[in-house]
Amino acid sequence: xxxxxxxxxxxxxxxxxxxxxxxxxxxxxxxxxxxxxxxxxxxxxxxxxxxxxxxxxxxxxxxxxxxxxxxxxxxxxxxxxxxxxxxxxxxxxxxxxxxxxxxxxxxxxxxxxxxxxxxxxxxxxxxxxxxxxxxxxxxxxxxxxxxxxxxxxxxxxxxxxxxxxxxxxxxxxxxxxxxxxxxxxxxxxxxxxxxxxxxxxxxxxxxxxxxxxxxxxxxxxxxxxxxxxxxxxxxxxxxxxxxxxxxxxxxxxxxxx
Numbered sequence: 365x366x367x368x369x370x371x372x373x374x375x376x377x378x379x380x381x382x383x384x385x386x387x388x389x390x391x392x393x394x395x396x397x398x399x400x401x402x403x404x405x406x407x408x409x410x411x412x413x414x415x416x417x418x419x420x421x422x423x424x425x426x427x428x429x430x431x432x433x434x435x436x437x438x439x440x441x442x443x444x445x446x447x448x449x450x451x452x453x454x455x456x457x458x459x460x461x462x463x464x465x466x467x468x469x470x471x472x473x474x475x476x477x478x479x480x481x482x483x484x485x486x487x488x489x490x491x492x493x494x495x496x497x498x499x500x501x502x503x504x505x506x507x508x509x510x511x512x513x514x515x516x517x518x519x520x521x522x523x524x525x526x527x528x529x530x531x532x533x534x535x536x537x538x539x540x541x542x543x544x545x546x547x548x549x550x551x552x553x554x555x556x557x558x559x560x561x562x563x564x565x566x567x568x569x570x571x572x573x574x575x576x577x578x579x580x581x582x583x584x585x586x587x588x589x590x591x592x593x594x595x596x597x598x599x600x601x602x603x604x605x606x607x608x609x610x611x612x613x614x615x616x617x618x619x620x621x
Contacts, residue, residue, distance in 0.1 A: 368412050372436035375417045379426070387415060398491055400427040400434070400468055400560065416560075427468070434560055469557050473540065473565050474595045475572060476580060476602070478524055484565075484573040485580040486533065486543070487598065488557065489589045504585045507612050513545070515583065515612040521602060525580060528614035531556070533579040535618060538570050539563060543581065544619065573618050582613045 369388055376384040399406050400416055407413075412431035417424060417438045468491045476485040493504035511517060514528045530546035532553065539562035544553040565573075573579055588605040592598040605611040 368408055368410070370412060370414045370431055370436040372415070372438075374438045375415050375436050378417055378419065378424070378438055397428040398468060400429045404430075406430050429560075439560070470591070471540075471543075471557060471559075471563070472589075472591065472598065473563065473569055474598045475566075475569055476521070476582075476595075476599060478521060482568075482572050483524065483576060483580050484569045485582060486540075487589055487602065488543075488581060488583040490586050492586055494585075506585050507583065507610070510583050510612050515581075515614045517609070518582075518606045518611045518613050519609065520606050521599075521613075525613040525615050527578065528616055531581075531614065531616045532619040533573075533581070533616045535565075535570070535573065536562070538565070540565055543616065577618045578615045579618060580613060581616050582611060584611050 371384045371387060379387075395409050396405060396407050397413070398404070406428065408428065414429045414431045414434050414436040416427045416429050416434055416436065418427060419438060419440055470489050470491060472487045472489075474485055474487065475482045477483075490506055494506035494509065495504075507515075507517070514531075516525050518525070530553070532544045533540070534542040534544055540559060541562050542555045542558040545556040547554050582602055584602075584605045588608070588610045589598070589601045592601055602611060
């Protein structure tokens, strides 16, 4: 059945007419998918869907988004971003390389109460296991990779985690744009995670970020936290992940306002 896909001229130019036509015919396109922008489910048989091609120096990954969230486009990213945040697998169409499944970093903002004071926090959870760049295993290296970068494992949330220098959270005009990590060889910071469109944060979250001039980042493997509708439920999920040894954290300085 043909999918309701949008393939822009830029994406078509990169993947070729033959692959684009197969996508439009529904041969390689997924039915259901997780939107690469808002990270909620979509269905290319029922709603307009954009093809989004992420291109690194050596790798390209085709992802899908609600057309209402993102237009079909080509997005240039660093190879580190692509390899670190995206795990692509062969599509289930007889081993044909087509539309790979991708792991996207889901980011949720919320206020976390520590020692009687509210702190702005970001909770990061991938949508699939993260494999170490160049690795071939089927395990999940998400937390070990972050621990190597300086994030601290937590067994309970009782104090503010240490500041991780060189990393920062970019806010601009009151919206969340990116989490930045140190660039190679002492160069300019690069985006470890970048919002495809700026994420809104609450007035309370922004006020707490401006007060503390830092944001707490918590990270957990896929399936540990989930999308929680309320901050109290989010805190419960964080506490449970910590107790299970599946939580790392750091305090990241605030960049922007």
